[in-house]
Amino acid sequence: MAGTLETALVQTLNGVQFGFILFMIASGLTVILGILDVLNLAHGELFSIGAYAGIGVFGFVIGVVGPPSGVLGGVVFVLAVLVSVLLTAALLLPVGTVFEALFLRAIYDRDQVYQLVLTFALLLILLDVKKFVWGNTSLRTDAVYSAINSIPTSELVGLNYPTYNVFVILVGIAVVAGLFWFFDRTKTGRIVRATAIDREMATAIGVSTDRVFTLVFALGAFLAGFAGAMAVPPTAATLGMGTNPLVLSFVVIVIGGLGSLRGAFVGALLVGVIRSWMITLYPPGEIAAPFAIMALILLVKPEGLFGTWGETA
């Protein structure tokens, strides 16, 4: 694969794939920030719990389905993986619900520093919970990554690109479409947006803000868990894996605009692709690239590319 054009295409695809993983993480963070006005420092830990739990769920579901064989077997296997990811994310729904109802609800009226301290405390608690449940060492799921890669996709068009990465991109597109559909087209989504735009007015017309807030925090946890399960097959679940995604998610939502779902989508792809190109053209700039983009955006447009939550998601 020495062709310059092919390399450029694959590097861009690498960036898009990384960007979609970032979006899956950042979307939960930005939805919670935009609607609840809470910066959830424990979001990275919810992501990593998704990764740990995903390993167990993958093992169970794939144990039932078996390895892919033939076209039909491949389709069944991919669907089984998708179901596993959704099941894993669903496990985070009660976690998010309990966090919001038990802890956060009591301090909405207080200064934001209390929320930061509380979510940081939750981060530390979750870190210890992971250590208690899954131990200190890293965990992997070996079956998913190699099995999905054994299904030919990009090879059919003469490209050397792992099928799992194609899978992440396709699922990422579905998540983006699903979220915009939810917030723009469903009654519940419109209620959530209305609550975000004017909390008092929403209450006046009979919206239960408590229920909306619980729903939104649970949705954020669901998205974090979904991202964790999608991200873990090519790598490993480790105790510290929540830190970097949390930091990069902050970068993404600052670039896109605090609380803007549209901004998170554009910011995530921007960070993913530019980071990818930076590694290609100047590898030492890998770590600095996302922060350089953020600094540039803050200088040119301090409110971020799409501002905050508003009439549109």
Place this chain on the structure above:
Amino acid sequence: MKRTEPTERDTGGIGRRRLLSAIGGSAVAAALAGCSTLLSDGGGQQSGDGGDSGGSIPEEPIQAGLLTFTKGAPGVLGIQAQRGAELAVQRINEAGGIGGQRRIELDVVDEGSNPLDSYNQFIEEGKEVTFGPISSGTHSQIAPEVEKNEVVNVGTDGTVTTLYEETVPDPTYSFRFQNYDIMEVVTMAREAVERIGADEIETVAGVNPGYSFGEDEMRVFKQAITKLTGAEVVYEGFPELGASDMSNHITSINSEQPDVTFSSLWGGDVTTFVRQASANDMFDNTTVFGTTLYSAAGDVPADALAGTDIYSGSRNYYWGHPALGNWQPGRELFDAATAQDGVTVPTAHYMSGYGAVTAWATAVEKAIDLLGTYPSQGQIAQMLEGHGFFTPAGYHNMAEDHQGSSNSFAGAMVYDDDLGAARLDDVNIYSAAETAPPPGVAGSAWLDSWSS
């Protein structure tokens, strides 16, 4: 050049008198060398008085501290060092303790967060010796503190070349057991030439951890391989520690198709890299030579290694060489290690922990033999300089410059179904004289002096 057959020293063909003399002659030294079988028939006759020095040795246990990674991706190798140190301490205690009466109590602390604070906490708690760390960055931080505190530290790893050339150029209390960066990197540069041939290596690339260790290793490799082959460096990538996505670096290597790709990735990062490289067919385009890839021996799955082309170093210890049937101390260590929690096979980092404790303990025993009393920190440090000792890995020397040196191992990394882990095939051994600069010569100056 390389030796593929074990020497008398490696295989235990060494005479008992010479062995006892070299290891200090005490029960502790014999236990740590793992040569109880070799010494069982009257070895005690040669023993010095380190085991029975009586009243001049304090009775209270020795408080020792070990700084290592105990969790996360770095824990893959940090726990190996911990288990190695724990086994050495267990053997010392079972042999009656240091000086025949001082048991060691080892306190293990995670190196992952605030390691300098953890080290200073050890000192405040009155630890008489500290071991570790694993990370080069941490080692550069704590070595000056070690000198300030005047309490002996025997580093398990933290193998950055500049430690005793720039950070602490004239150390007194800081020592390092494991072969350092230049040794393992030169080993792999020689291994690449050995496997592929100098004339066949025209281009090289590197994927190394994005911090001081990885940068140091790539710098040394470029210098060595350029001298050995005249190759051109076509790509250098430095993913951050614990990176979940290395596909950009892999795509760049696929694009450049270098003859050799050098990597000093370690622990969990090795598995991530190898799995993603396999998925991207990277091994169709290059051969990977790595210094510490084998640190992931128990972590990397079989399917990830299938069809790969990887050669790894194993620093100063590879459990399978000499063959376990030919080297009883190696067999005993392997059996003891694999019975421990978290050790699938003992790697070089296992020996880092085991050897660091052994270096210190055998030096203290030797000092007790000479002095007839328990030595001070300064006397222990003096005794460690130029100290020779045995472990189940073979013979080691702690040079006057405080850097340990031993033979280095390298071989093809393959998966062993029976073992349930990776092993090295077709192992080559490189002596310290082939991989390390002469005493008093800086690494880069030594490499510069090579004729192209």
